[in-house]
Amino acid sequence: MNVAIIGATGYGGAELIRLLQQHPDVTIQSCHSSSQHGSETVDSYPHLQAVAGMELKPIVTEEIARDADLVFTATPSGVSSELVPELIKAGTRVIDLSGDFRLNDTEQYEAWYNKKAPNAAVLDNAVYGLTEWLDTDLTKAQLVANPGCYPTAALLGLAPLVKRQLIDPNTIIIDAKTGVSGAGRNATTVTHFTEMNDNLKIYKVHEHQHTPEIEQVLSDWSSHAGAVTFSTHLVPMTRGIMTTIYTDAPEGMTTEKLVALYKESYKDCYFVRIREQGTYPSTKEVYGSNFCDVSLAYDERTNRIMIVSVIDNLVKGAAGQAVQNMNRMFGLDEKTGLAFAPVYP
Ligand SMILES: NC(=O)C1=CN([C@@H]2O[C@H](COP(=O)(O)OP(=O)(O)OC[C@H]3O[C@@H](n4cnc5c(N)ncnc54)[C@H](OP(=O)(O)O)[C@@H]3O)[C@@H](O)[C@H]2O)C=CC1
Numbered sequence: 001m002n003v004a005i006i007g008a009t010g011y012g013g014a015e016l017i018r019l020l021q022q023h024p025d026v027t028i029q030s031c032h033s034s035s036q037h038g039s040e041t042v043d044s045y046p047h048l049q050a051v052a053g054m055e056l057k058p059i060v061t062e063e064i065a066r067d068a069d070l071v072f073t074a075t076p077s078g079v080s081s082e083l084v085p086e087l088i089k090a091g092t093r094v095i096d097l098s099g100d101f102r103l104n105d106t107e108q109y110e111a112w113y114n115k116k117a118p119n120a121a122v123l124d125n126a127v128y129g130l131t132e133w134l135d136t137d138l139t140k141a142q143l144v145a146n147p148g149c150y151p152t153a154a155l156l157g158l159a160p161l162v163k164r165q166l167i168d169p170n171t172i173i174i175d176a177k178t179g180v181s182g183a184g185r186n187a188t189t190v191t192h193f194t195e196m197n198d199n200l201k202i203y204k205v206h207e208h209q210h211t212p213e214i215e216q217v218l219s220d221w222s223s224h225a226g227a228v229t230f231s232t233h234l235v236p237m238t239r240g241i242m243t244t245i246y247t248d249a250p251e252g253m254t255t256e257k258l259v260a261l262y263k264e265s266y267k268d269c270y271f272v273r274i275r276e277q278g279t280y281p282s283t284k285e286v287y288g289s290n291f292c293d294v295s296l297a298y299d300e301r302t303n304r305i306m307i308v309s310v311i312d313n314l315v316k317g318a319a320g321q322a323v324q325n326m327n328r329m330f331g332l333d334e335k336t337g338l339a340f341a342p343v344y345p
Pocket residue numbers: 006007008009010011012013032033034035036059074075076077079097098099147148149181182183184185186313314317318
């Protein structure tokens with residue numbers, strides 16, 4: 001396949017290049033930037049020597065669509081909503097990494113993102129690409145909305161219990177932490193070194209844009225699902241997300257039953273690894289990889305379940321899941337180009 005990457009100078013774009021340059025079925029046709037066209041990809045990211053000589057091109061959607069079988073838009077929310085309809089109209093397929101095509105309800109999108117909603121017809125055709133729980137055949141999909149990083153970690157952690165209607169979804173509390181690369185390459189007063197280093201911050205309290213995305217999927221899975229409590233924290237590390245999820249337990253629950261349920265639910269899912277009872281994952285154990293590691297613990301004192309899930313925000317939370325979705329779109333084994341171990345330490 002010939003693929004193009006728009007937003008190639010950002011962290012998500014750079015990770016797409018890293019993954020795709022070693023994918024056996026992919027040729028990176030072109031990389032695009034709105035502000036740095038004319039320079040080379042390696043000028044932005046010298047570690048990507050494998051694509052040395054590749055000039056960043058401007059964003060001309062008809063030309064990109066003409067030459068590429070698939071376009072990745074690794075662009076900010078509000079930018080993707082403009083670019084993607086043009087690319088689709090010009091006849092190519094798209095995987096969008098932003099939040100623009102994830103929410104079915106345009107009013108919710110405008111309320112949480114504070115931006116104009118995307119074209120309704122294009123939105124209607126978008127498939128939400130939480131790869132392990134897709135109920136659509138992606139080989140026919142024209143547009144895949146790649147899930148957000150936090151929703152990926154939280155929903156993979158919750159799916160077996162919610163989909164089997166084993167818990168009351170209204171008791172769910174998701175306590176989440178992320179590394180700073182989640183905020184993209186440009187430093188802000190929240191993310192620059194002196195603000196973030198040696199510090200732990202809670203942010204976007206009760207207003208995180210991933211809240212309606214998590215709730216939308218939970219409501220698809222359970223008619224009882226309503227609002228969730230979701231908190232987000234910035235941790236002084238580069239990559240990684242950990243979600244610690246709490247929910248009331250049904251009668252007769254044990255940790256053994258939870259581990260067995262999750263192992264059964266994910267037995268065909270290479271990228272979701274269920275930990276043995278009494279062991280808990282850390283973000284470094286999935287660093288740079290497309291894995292999501294999940295642990296379960298039942299607390300009989302409180303009758304609550306604790307689920308811990310970790311991902312690399314830039315891989316399973318962004319570029320890796322996008323490549324997994326690309327593999328599904330083109331009928332390839334979903335592991336192709338992604339079955340490498342995490343980097344440790
Ligand atoms: N970082 C993460 O962990 C995750 C990110 N995402 C989402 O993926 C997308 C990319 O994120 P990330 O790579 O981290 O962000 P970055 O800020 O690192 O990169 C954003 C990219 O978008 C391009 N861009 C900015 N403005 C415009 C514009 N007006 N028109 C065209 N291109 C533009 C920038 O490049 P240039 O100025 O050169 O055009 C840059 O390449 C975002 O929507 C983000 O929310 C999703 C999951 C996780």
